[in-house]
Amino acid sequence: MxxxxxxxxxxxxxxxxxxxxxxxxxVSLELAAGQTLVVFGPNGAGKSTLLRVLATLLRPSAGxxxxxGHDVRRDGWAVRGRIGFLGHDALLHGDLTAAENLAYHxxxxxxxxxxxxxxxxxxxxxxxxxxxxxxHTYSRGMVQRLAVCRAVLHDPQVLxxxxxxxxxxxxxxxxxxxxxxxxxxxxxxVTSHDPAGGLAEGDVALGLRAGRAxxxxxxxxxxxxQIGDLYR
Amino acid sequence: MSAPSTLGAARAVFAKELLLERxxxxxxxxxxxxxxxxxxxxxxALNRDSVAGNLASGVLWVTITLASLxxxxxxxxxxxxxGGLEAFLLAPVDRSAxxxxxxxxxxxxxxxxxxxxxxxxxxxxxxxxxSVGTWLRLALILLLADAGIAVVGTLVGAIAVQTRxxxxxxxxxxLPLLLPVVIGAARSTAPLLSELGAGTLPSRxxxxxxxxxxxxxxxxxxxxxxxxxx
Amino acid sequence: MPTSAKLYGTRLRGLAIATFVIxxxxxxxAAFYAPIEADQGFSQKIFYVHVPLAIVSLCGFIFGGIxxxxxxxxxxxxxxxxxxxxxxxxxxFCAGALVTGSIWAxxxxxxxxxxxxxxxxxxxxxxLLYATYQPLRFSIEDPxxxxxxxxxxxxVAGAFVPLNFAAVRLANPLIHPRxxxxxxxxxxxxxxxxxxxxxxxMGLLFITLWKYEMAxxxxxxxxxxxxxxLQSDDQAPVQGRSAAPxxxxx
Numbered sequence: 013m014x015x016x017x018x019x020x021x022x023x024x025x026x027x028x029x030x031x032x033x034x035x036x037x038x039v040s041l042e043l044a045a046g047q048t049l050v051v052f053g054p055n056g057a058g059k060s061t062l063l064r065v066l067a068t069l070l071r072p073s074a075g076x077x078x079x080x081g082h083d084v085r086r087d088g089w090a091v092r093g094r095i096g097f098l099g100h101d102a103l104l105h106g107d108l109t110a111a112e113n114l115a116y117h118x119x120x121x122x123x124x125x126x127x128x129x130x131x132x133x134x135x136x137x138x139x140x141x142x143x144x145x146x147x148h149t150y151s152r153g154m155v156q157r158l159a160v161c162r163a164v165l166h167d168p169q170v171l172x173x174x175x176x177x178x179x180x181x182x183x184x185x186x187x188x189x190x191x192x193x194x195x196x197x198x199x200x201x202v203t204s205h206d207p208a209g210g211l212a213e214g215d216v217a218l219g220l221r222a223g224r225a226x227x228x229x230x231x232x233x234x235x236x237x238q239i240g241d242l243y244r
Numbered sequence: 245m246s247a248p249s250t251l252g253a254a255r256a257v258f259a260k261e262l263l264l265e266r267x268x269x270x271x272x273x274x275x276x277x278x279x280x281x282x283x284x285x286x287x288x289a290l291n292r293d294s295v296a297g298n299l300a301s302g303v304l305w306v307t308i309t310l311a312s313l314x315x316x317x318x319x320x321x322x323x324x325x326x327g328g329l330e331a332f333l334l335a336p337v338d339r340s341a342x343x344x345x346x347x348x349x350x351x352x353x354x355x356x357x358x359x360x361x362x363x364x365x366x367x368x369x370x371x372x373x374x375s376v377g378t379w380l381r382l383a384l385i386l387l388l389a390d391a392g393i394a395v396v397g398t399l400v401g402a403i404a405v406q407t408r409x410x411x412x413x414x415x416x417x418x419l420p421l422l423l424p425v426v427i428g429a430a431r432s433t434a435p436l437l438s439e440l441g442a443g444t445l446p447s448r449x450x451x452x453x454x455x456x457x458x459x460x461x462x463x464x465x466x467x468x469x470x471x472x473x474x
Numbered sequence: 475m476p477t478s479a480k481l482y483g484t485r486l487r488g489l490a491i492a493t494f495v496i497x498x499x500x501x502x503x504a505a506f507y508a509p510i511e512a513d514q515g516f517s518q519k520i521f522y523v524h525v526p527l528a529i530v531s532l533c534g535f536i537f538g539g540i541x542x543x544x545x546x547x548x549x550x551x552x553x554x555x556x557x558x559x560x561x562x563x564x565x566x567f568c569a570g571a572l573v574t575g576s577i578w579a580x581x582x583x584x585x586x587x588x589x590x591x592x593x594x595x596x597x598x599x600x601x602l603l604y605a606t607y608q609p610l611r612f613s614i615e616d617p618x619x620x621x622x623x624x625x626x627x628x629x630v631a632g633a634f635v636p637l638n639f640a641a642v643r644l645a646n647p648l649i650h651p652r653x654x655x656x657x658x659x660x661x662x663x664x665x666x667x668x669x670x671x672x673x674x675x676m677g678l679l680f681i682t683l684w685k686y687e688m689a690x691x692x693x694x695x696x697x698x699x700x701x702x703x704l705q706s707d708d709q710a711p712v713q714g715r716s717a718a719p720x721x722x723x724x
Contacts, residue, residue, distance in 0.1 A: 031617045031720070069333055072474050093247055093336040101327035103334075105260075107267040119256035120335035122248035146267075162331075258718060273678055382680070405611035417610070420603035424641035431645060434598065452641060463633055467626045470546050474619075 018081055020170060020199040021066065025075030028061055035061040037223040038075065043216060045169075048200040050214030052207065054243050057220040058202040060099070063172045066201060067097040077222070079170055080232060091234040093121065096168035098176055102159040106148030110139060110158050114165060121166040133161040137187050151201060152179040160188045164196075171200040207239035246283055248463050251342070253337035257345035262352065264322060269322075271318045272353055275311045279361040282307045283368045294371035301434040304317065305426055308358065309419070312393050315353050317414040319346055319401035343398060343468040345391075350401075351394035358386055371439060383443050388453040389429040395420050395460045402471045428453040486685060493682045497675030503668035518581060522668055524574035525674035527567050528597060532635065532682060534564030535604065539632025542625035554719045556623040557628050559687050561607055563680060568601045590642040599638055603631055612717040621719050697722035 023042040028036040036058045043049045051059045063079055064070045068088040076083060082090040104113045111130060118126035134140045137157040147155065156179045163171065170190055177185050189195055194213060204210030211217060217234045219227030219242045226242060227234065248256070265271060286303050295303055323329040332342055345357065362382070366374070366449070397418065402411040432449040498636050504522035538560035545553035575594045589595060609625060616621040 045408065067334060069330060089247065089336050092334055095334075097334055099330070101330065103327040103331040105264060105322065105326050105328065107264055108260075112263065115255060116260050117331065117335075119248065120253060121336060122252070122336075319617065377642075403610070403627065406619060406623065407610065409609075409613045413606070413610055413613060416606040417603075420599055420606075421630070423599055423617065424637055427641050427645050448644060452644060456637060456641075459637060460630075463630060467546075467629060470622055470626055 013090075018045075018224060019043055020047070020080055021049070021201065022078045023075070024071055025076075025196055026062075026065065026077050027074040027111060028058075028070060029073040030066055030160070031186050034073075034122055034223045036065070036220075037216075039223075039225045040075075041216070041218065041225070041228055043201070045199050046197060047196065047215040048202060048213060049216045049218060049241070050210045050216045051201065051203045051220060052205075052210060052227075052239050052242055053220035055080075057242070059220055059221040059224075060174055061077065062220070063097070063099065063174050063201060063203065064118060067095060067096075067099075067172050068092055082221075093166070094168050095172055095223045096131065096163035096192075098171070098173045099161040100174060102147075102155050103162060104158060108145045109146055110134065110150075110161075111143045113158070115162060117162050118134055123166055130161075136191060137184075153181060153184050156180055157184055157188060160192055164191045170200060171196070171198050171199060171202075173202045175203055175205065207236040211236065211239070247336040250338040250341045253335065253341035254344035254348070257332065257342060258348050261345060261349040265353075267347075271315055272356055275353065275357045276316050276360050277312045278314060279307050279357065280364060282310065283365060287369065292369075295369050296371040296437055296439040298434045300437040301430045303369060304362070304433065304437075305430045307361065307365070308389075309393075309426055311352075311357060311361070311426075312350075312354060312397060312422075313415055313418055315350055315357075316393075316397035316401045316418055317404065317411055319350055319398065320405035321410075324405050333472065337473050339469045340465055342472060344463060346392045346401070347398040347464070350397050350436065351390055354390040354393060355387075358390070359436060362386070370436060370437065374436065382433065382436055384449065385429055385432045385445075386451070388450055388457065389425050391457045392425040392453060393422060395457065395464050396425075399460075399467070401466050401470075402468070406471075424456050425453065428456065440457055486689065487624070487683070489678065489685065493675065494679040496671060496678055500668065500672035500675040503587065503671055507664060507666060509662075509670055516577070520574050520578045520581065522672045524571060524578050525669070526573060526673040528593070529566045529673060530676045530680050531567035531571055532600075534560050534567060534602070535635060536632055538564060539628050542632070543630035545621065545625045546629075551621060551719055551721060554625060555691060555715045555721060557625060558611075558719050559684055559691075561604060561628060563683055563687070565607070567606050567676075567680065568604065570598060572597055572601060580601040586622075590646055592646040593639070595646075596639045596642045599642070600635055603634065607631070608717045612715065615715060617720055620717075624719075691718070692721060 019042040021041075023039050023041050026036055026039045027034060039058075039062070041049070051062060053059050061070065065072055065084060066079055068084050068091050071085055076085070078084065080094055082094075082216045083089055105116075108116070111134070113127060114130045114133070118130065124128060130145075131140065134143050137160060139157055139161070141153060142150070142154065142233075147158065150158065156176075160176070163173075173192060177186070178193055180188065192200070202210070202213065204213070211231045211234055214231040215225065215230055217231045217239075219239060220227060221242050227238060249302070263343075284297075290299070290303075292299075320329070323332075329342075333339075400414060400418045400421065403417065404410045407413045428449045432445060432453075436445065500522070538557045541553050541557035541560060544550070545557060554723065555578050572594070574588050575591075579588050579591065579594065587594075607624065607627060611620050611624050614623055
């Protein structure tokens with residue numbers, strides 16, 4: 013069995029500016045494969061920006077970021093096939109059914125055996141009976157569950173999750189856990205507003221404030237007070 | 245699992261666009277109704293029961309051009325509202341696939357529009373009755389012009405959807421850029437709809453239209469990435 | 475970035491003087507030295523203002539397109555500033571060409587506007603197109619996207635200009651014989667001297683104004699950056715929406 017020594021995610025002086033303001037400034041870290049990076053910080057601190065740069069939706073203004081050894085700027089192609097992104101938008105068309113939405117995403121990712129895969133993920137989150145209903149008839153929790161399906165459909169090695177438990181009740185949260193939680197065994201970058209829950213879920217904690225890394229340590233060594241300080 | 249080819253991805257996006265329009269048919273219906281109403285407006289504004297030659301060509305092409313503005317404005321709205329653009333950007337596909345798909349979608353809408361609007365025009369306002377041969381030549385001009393409108397429309401639509409004044413910017417940008425299409429199409433169509441029986445199709449105008457389509461097609465292909473990538 | 479102010483500020487005075495001298499000489503030559511055209515009379519002399527304005531504005535638009543290509547290739551916002559300045563100045567020159575063209579039409583053919591003068595019509599279309607440049611910029615808030623989209627527009631519009639001229643010219647069955655179609659070849663000698671002097675003068679005017687505006691913008695950017703360094707981030711004035719590209723001097 014080959015041991016993977018290369019880190020899954022490497023950030024080196026990553027900077028992203030919006031006009032004159034820096035959304036991210038000089039963030040550097042390494043994340044090993046299979047580990048979870050949990051990102052804390054007040055609104056506007058740069059959490060979503062960080063995820064979007066890793067997802068190749070935004071280009072770094074300076075510095076570099078690489079996922080699974082591929083630079084996001086130069087090898088965007090290679091990165092995209094291997095990541096699953098769950099942002100604030102579900103990225104689903106309300107007028108299409110759940111199955112149609114997933115089929116579309118499957119085609120965009122060149123997925124073979126799409127039909128079985130779609131049936132599997134829908135069953136995993138408990139939406140199999142609503143597969144042929146249009147998404148605009150779904151409740152918010154159901155939309156979020158479907159968005160999780162979309163994110164993991166192509167079996168990505170890295171998950172980028174922006175507040176994944178939003179709109180999910182505890183039962184639904186349990187359903188998505190094997191797909192996007194610790195149990196999934198994938199490398200994950202998760203943003204969180206919940207200090208206790210977030211620290212429990214992560215291996216490494218990153219605290220952002222005004223775009224800068226105010227805190228970077230193994231999650232076990234971080235206290236909830238330190239997280240709270242970020243918000244002051 | 246392998247990354248889909250550009251054409252394969254374009255086909256997927258194109259199929260989705262058509263599916264969306266079938267589910268919630270807004271754009272096509274609006275464009276068709278708009279054309280019909282415009283004919284009525286022309287009837288009253290020109291105070292004529294029938295038109296021929298240059299006048300007929302003018303009425304037809306003004307109507308088609310203005311109706312296409314509706315289609316151009318709506319082309320990227322669903323992507324912006326429902327995050328369709330991001331979904332595409334997250335996929336390991338060439339960005340040109342989006343350009344191909346959107347231009348093909350707009351072209352399809354225009355063709356579908358004209359299948360109704362042109363016979364309607366013949367019914368309501370056109371004086372002379374064209375022969376089958378004339379219809380075929382007219383179809384060729386329509387196709388060439390539609391291709392130009394589709395390419396320029398996709399570019400303008402992609403630009404306009406990111407601005408705060410989408411509908412204004414659409415008209416302001418698209419109309420001057422489409423003028424060569426209007427010139428070429430109108431000048432080609434006029435002799436076909438002449439009262440004295442259809443004349444010959446002047447060969448220079450289809451060439452101009454074809455050249456326009458080619459140049460803007462290449463330009464759009466070269467520049468589209470800069471519009472969608474952040 | 476102290477060097478940037480120097481780059482655009484030097485030679486401005488010399489350039490301005492040269493412009494003034496040459497342009498005045500050109501107008502004087504046009505008014506007094508060049509012969510009065512037989513059928514059109516003294517008012518034909520507007521040609522010496524109209525054509526240089528037209529040529530310089532077209533060159534300005536093309537130059538704006540080239541700077542836009544540079545901007546997209548390198549991402550350097552200074553190219554965007556060059557493009558922006560060139561285009562909105564060319565727009566003013568284009569408006570001038572339209573107005574003087576209209577005056578000439580009145581003098582030559584008795585009407586303030588003629589549709590069968592394809593070049594004039596093409597200029598009208600070009601004017602209408604480029605007039606949307608600034609509203610387009612203003613309607614996009616994100617400065618980076620604004621620059622990028624403006625550059626795409628500048629390139630498309632720049633490619634459109636020759637297409638437009640060709641299409642309009644083809645659409646026109648009659649071409650009035652006129653002095654406009656001269657590239658110096660059909661002009662008699664004394665007219666040629668006056669014309670070229672005016673052309674060079676107008677070109678210099680464009681360049682001087684362009685450099686002046688670039689220097690002004692760069693200086694303002696430096697001032698802003700210095701102010702920001704002296705104050706904390708919160709106290710720095712928030713920039714409102716603007717159509718002009720914003721330079722960030724480090």
